[in-house]
Structures are given as C-alpha cells and as structure tokens.
Amino acid sequence: MKLEDLVNKGILDLSPYKPGKPIEDLERELGITNAIKLASNENPLGPSPLAIDAVKKILNDTHRYPDGNALRLKECLSNKFKVNINCITIGNGSNDLIEFIARSFLSDKDSAIYSEHAFAVYPLVVQALGAEGIEVPARDYGHDLEAMKKAVQDNTKLVFIANPNNPTGSFLSPKEIESFLDDLDRNIIVLLDQAYFDYSSYNNEDVGFKLLDKYPNLIISRSFSKAYGLAGFRIGYSVSSHEIANFLNRVRQPFNANSLALLAAEVALLDDKHLKKSLEINFDQKIYLMKGLNDLGYDCIPSEGNFISFNCNDNSQQLFEGLLNEGVIVRALGVYKMPNHLRVTIGLPQENEIFLEKLSKLT
Numbered sequence: 179m180k181l182e183d184l185v186n187k188g189i190l191d192l193s194p195y196k197p198g199k200p201i202e203d204l205e206r207e208l209g210i211t212n213a214i215k216l217a218s219n220e221n222p223l224g225p226s227p228l229a230i231d232a233v234k235k236i237l238n239d240t241h242r243y244p245d246g247n248a249l250r251l252k253e254c255l256s257n258k259f260k261v262n263i264n265c266i267t268i269g270n271g272s273n274d275l276i277e278f279i280a281r282s283f284l285s286d287k288d289s290a291i292y293s294e295h296a297f298a299v300y301p302l303v304v305q306a307l308g309a310e311g312i313e314v315p316a317r318d319y320g321h322d323l324e325a326m327k328k329a330v331q332d333n334t335k336l337v338f339i340a341n342p343n344n345p346t347g348s349f350l351s352p353k354e355i356e357s358f359l360d361d362l363d364r365n366i367i368v369l370l371d372q373a374y375f376d377y378s379s380y381n382n383e384d385v386g387f388k389l390l391d392k393y394p395n396l397i398i399s400r401s402f403s404k405a406y407g408l409a410g411f412r413i414g415y416s417v418s419s420h421e422i423a424n425f426l427n428r429v430r431q432p433f434n435a436n437s438l439a440l441l442a443a444e445v446a447l448l449d450d451k452h453l454k455k456s457l458e459i460n461f462d463q464k465i466y467l468m469k470g471l472n473d474l475g476y477d478c479i480p481s482e483g484n485f486i487s488f489n490c491n492d493n494s495q496q497l498f499e500g501l502l503n504e505g506v507i508v509r510a511l512g513v514y515k516m517p518n519h520l521r522v523t524i525g526l527p528q529e530n531e532i533f534l535e536k537l538s539k540l541t
C-alpha cells in the first residue's frame with residue numbers, strides 16, 4: 179500500500195509551515211557573521227535579563243519533569259491579569275494552543291472560518307484534522323467581520339481572529355470585536371489570537387480578558403514569543419471559561435511546556451522595565467521605518483504589531499534576494515497570497531538603519 183493511502187486525508191495537501199530563514203544558515207552561506215534577521219517578529223532587545231539569570235540557576239534540575247499543571251506560572255498570570263487560575267491553559271508557544279483548540283472542537287464534519295491573509299497556522303491545523311477551512315476575503319488587508327459572520331455554515335464550530343493580524347498588522351477595535359461576538363451563535367467558539375497584544379495595547383484600547391465574562395464561547399490566546407522576547411523557549415497561554423479550559427487540558431500533552439520556559443515566562447511577566455523598553459523602541463522605530471519606507475516610495479500597510487508589510491509591486495522577489503545577499507533577512511509573503519509584499523520586523527535602531535540603507539541601494 180502506498181503511504182499516500184495510509185496518511186490522514188487532510189494532511190495530503192498540506193505544505194509545511196515555512197519559517198523565516200535562520201540567521202546561522204545565511205551567515206554560513208555568505209561567510210559573514212553579522213547578518214540581521216528581521217523576519218520572524220522576534221523582540222530585537224532579546225529576553226528579559228532577569229529571566230535568563232533565573233533560568234541559569236535551574237539548569238541542574240532539568241533531570242526532573244516540569245510541573246505539568248504549570249501552577250506557578252498560572253498564579254503569576256492570575257495575579258497580573260486578575261483572571262481565575264482555572265481559566266488559564268498553558269501551551270508550548272501559542273501555536274500549541276491553536277492546535278489543541280482546533281483538536282478539541284473540530285472533526286472532519288465541521289468547518290472553521292478564518293480571514294484571507296491571516297496567520298498561516300489556522301488553515302494548517304484545520305486541514306490536518308480533515309475539517310473544512312472557510313477563508314473569507316480580506317477588506318483592506320484586514321478581517322472583514324461582516325463577511326466572516328455571513329460565511330457561517332450549519333457545521334461551523336470555530337472562528338479564528340488574529341488581532342493584530344500577522345502578516346498585515348491590521349487591527350480591530352474592541353467595539354468591532356464585541357459587535358461581531360454579539361451577533362454570533364454562542365455555539366461557535368471564537369479564538370481571539372492576541373500574540374501582539376502588548377504592542378497593540380501600547381497606544382490603543384484593546385480587548386482585555388474581562389470580555390470573557392460576557393462571551394462564554396470566547397478564547398483569548400497570548401504569547402511570550404513576541405514582546406516578551408522568549409520565542410526560543412516556546413511558551414504561550416490562553417484564557418477562557420473554566421469549562422473550555424477543562425477540555426483543552428484533556429487534549430494537551432501532560433508536559434507540553436518545559437521547566438525552563440515556565441520559569442522564564444514567570445520572571446519575564448514581572449519584568450515591567452524590559453517590556454516597557456521593548457514597547458517604546460518598537461513605537462519609535464515603527465515611525466522611523468514607515469517614514470523611511472515611504473520616502474523610498476513603498477506603500478506600507480498600517481500596523482499595530484512589531485512588523486511592517488510593504489508593497490514592492492512586482493519587484494518583491496528581487497528585493498528579497500537582494501537583501502539576503504546583503505545579509506538582511508526579511509519575510510516574503512507569497513504563502514500569504516501577498517506576493518508583492520515583504521514583511522520586515524521592527525528591529526533595533528541600527529538594524530533598521532542598515533535595512534533601509536541596503537533597501538535604498540536595491541531600489
């Protein structure tokens with residue numbers, strides 16, 4: 179029997195998620211040591227130094243299993259955000275949560291809704307389960323919530339909303355989100371993916387966990403990979419009703435989050451100074467980069483995240499390769515059906531300056 183006949187049907191048509199090019203790969207290829215990676219929306223300042231100090235102290239204890247309930251991290255989250263500990267679920271990155279939320283609610287008879295140009299992991303997890311993915315055309319590169327509402331079918335169980343969205347940076351106000359939730363059947367689960375919440379709430383009002391009291395079908399996920407600078411540790415969490423959290427915890431692998439990541443997240447959560455500095459740099463540098471890109475003639479999609487997608491018309495592949503050759507890694511958006519756009523992560527001032535300088539040479 180052919181392997182293709184054995185594998186789950188949904189997996190046949192999947193292509194693997196393509197991450198940003200690792201910095202070591204490019205440095206090896208070009209024989210350089212100073213490549214700049216602005217491709218995966220990581221915090222350019224790095225992790226909280228306090229988190230790293232704490233992690234170093236427990237390296238000798240890593241023969242022990244982590245706390246499978248992640249009680250200490252949940253307590254820290256519960257104290258900081260005033261949410262009940264029973265409503266929190268911990269993931270190995272928030273991608274882990276996206277996957278076990280889909281696994282908890284979707285079978286091959288069901289459908290899930292997401293927006294065009296939304297985070298690539300949603301269609302991946304839906305298809306892998308053999309469920310139907312309904313992609314709703316975007317409006318101005320953002321979620322068209324009216325159209326998403328209309329796209330609901332009898333078998334729709336789950337709606338994904340990334341806010342801000344990656345890779346477009348588009349943002350929905352709390353009013354728009356509430357109005358969508360008001361009209362939606364309470365038997366449909368909504369995953370509000372707030373991986374970039376810290377950036378979006380820096381100078382906007384954004385949806386907080388309070389909204390969960392009003393909508394029992396809502397799940398909010400957040401990540402330590404972006405503003406908290408812990409992408410390599412793989413740690414994220416969701417907050418939902420106690421009932422939903424109970425189900426998610428049945429699907430979750432018993433030790434999905436490792437002990438170093440759990441501790442790093444606890445400490446990083448309390449390091450307000452590092453977070454504040456990260457957000458300030460992002461805010462200032464976003465203005466600098468937007469202006470630089472505009473001055474070079476590139477249209478930028480307004481972004482509430484730590485990245486900017488800009489239109490290169492039919493020159494994007496050439497610019498992408500050209501930047502790589504100059505030691506700068508950005509992200510091409512072909513997989514997001516935005517073949518003319520490149521996405522650049524907002525880096526440190528000197529990184530952004532070099533990026534603009536190299537781009538200007540290629541323009």
Ligand SMILES: *Cc1c(COP(=O)(O)O)cnc(C)c1O
Pocket residue numbers: 219270271272273274297340343344371373400401402403404409412413414
């Ligand atoms: C980066 C990102 C995530 C977070 O991924 P982790 O698994 O927490 O590293 C989730 N959603 C979106 C939209 C993202 O861009």
